Amino acid sequence: ETGVTQSPTHLIKTRGQQVTLRCSSQSGHNTVSWYQQALGQGPQFIFQYYREEENGRGNFPPRFSGLQFPNYSSELNVNALELDDSALYLCASSPGQGLDEQYFGPGTRLTVT
Amino acid sequence: SQQGEEDPQALSIQEGENATMNCSYKTSINNLQWYRQNSGRGLVHLILIRSNEREKHSGRLRVTLDTSKKSSSLLITASRAADTASYFCATVSYTGRRALTFGSGTRLQVQP
Numbered sequence: 001e002t003g004v005t006q007s008p009t010h011l012i013k014t015r016g017q018q019v020t021l022r023c024s025s026q027s028g029h030n031t032v033s034w035y036q037q038a039l040g041q042g043p044q045f046i047f048q049y050y051r052e053e054e055n056g057r058g059n060f061p062p063r064f065s066g067l068q069f070p071n072y073s074s075e076l077n078v079n080a081l082e083l084d085d086s087a088l089y090l091c092a093s094s095p096g097q098g099l100d101e102q103y104f105g106p107g108t109r110l111t112v113t
Numbered sequence: 114s115q116q117g118e119e120d121p122q123a124l125s126i127q128e129g130e131n132a133t134m135n136c137s138y139k140t141s142i143n144n145l146q147w148y149r150q151n152s153g154r155g156l157v158h159l160i161l162i163r164s165n166e167r168e169k170h171s172g173r174l175r176v177t178l179d180t181s182k183k184s185s186s187l188l189i190t191a192s193r194a195a196d197t198a199s200y201f202c203a204t205v206s207y208t209g210r211r212a213l214t215f216g217s218g219t220r221l222q223v224q225p
Contacts, residue, residue, distance in 0.1 A: 002155070033212055042201050042215030043156070056212055090155060097211045099143060104155040 002026055004093050004105035012111045013081050021076045021108045023091030031055070031097055032074040034066060035090040037107075043090055049074055050097050078110075086112045118217055119202060125222040132189040134219040136202030137182075143205045145178055146213065147187050150199045159187075159200075194225040 003026035013019050025032050031050045035043035045058035049068035063079040072093070078085055088109050092102035120135045138145070144163045148156040162169045162178045162185070169176045175188040189196055199220050203213035 002157075004155075035213075035215075042203075042217050043213070045212040045214065048212050058212070088153060092156075092213075099205055099211050101146065101158045101161055102213060103158070104148075106155040107153075109153070 002093075002103040002105065004091060004103050006089075006091050006105035006108050008108060009106070010109045010111075012113065015081055015083060015112055017081050018077065018079045019081060019110060021078075021089050021091075021110070022073070023076070023093075023105055024073045025091075025093030026103050029093035029095050029103070030072050031094045032068055032072065033092045033094070033102060034074070034076045035092065036060070036085075037088040037090060039087070046076065048097075055097060081112045083112050086110060119200070119219045121219060122217070123220045123222070125224065126192060127224050128192060128194055130192055132192050132196070132221055132223070134187045134200050134202075134221070136185045136187070136216050138185075138202070138204050138214075138216070139183065140204075140206050142180070145176075145185050146203045146205070147174075147176060147185075148201045148203060148215075150201065150218075152198075156201065189221075192221075192223045194223050197221060197223045 005024045033048040034046040037043040047057040048055045052068045065077045068074045088107045090107045092104045094102045146161045147159040150156045160171045173190045178185045199218045201218045203215045
């Protein structure tokens, strides 16, 4: 197992609500990336943080936002939840800026009803 | 959007047989990586091959890369029931965002 942890493990929210997911990166890693994985699909890149600054963003609307803290842990916030936001949200950390191997957490399963 | 496609989408073999999965991608890459995912859980990195490499081995895994065809293959030899999982290829491009772009995955079932 990697040293990346995510919380919570599972979450059920209602459409229109807001959610915050959390990730603790592996020790020594200064880059955190977030991915969304719909059922039966490959993960899709949401955004990446490097030393507390956003370092790249995928094709996700602004209601997906994030933060990285001085200890390199990170949050993913999603506002105005939609049914299609139901997915597994994966956090990955890496020692560099995402070019090489990334270390994934176990994910947070979000269900929007 | 996905970078490319994996082929086949699903594969069922007997324990001891070899499993081959293929991946195609669309843009120039810095490297290509293979990950494994057990049902609904986090991804585990298996192997990374750089754009100037053609073949790489790690234990029972063999990865090839053909940049002229924009394709890669993952071979798992002497498969075990514990190899049952989904396998994804992911690319990192030379330009643009420094993040993994994943394919759609191959679901491998190894029958004991």
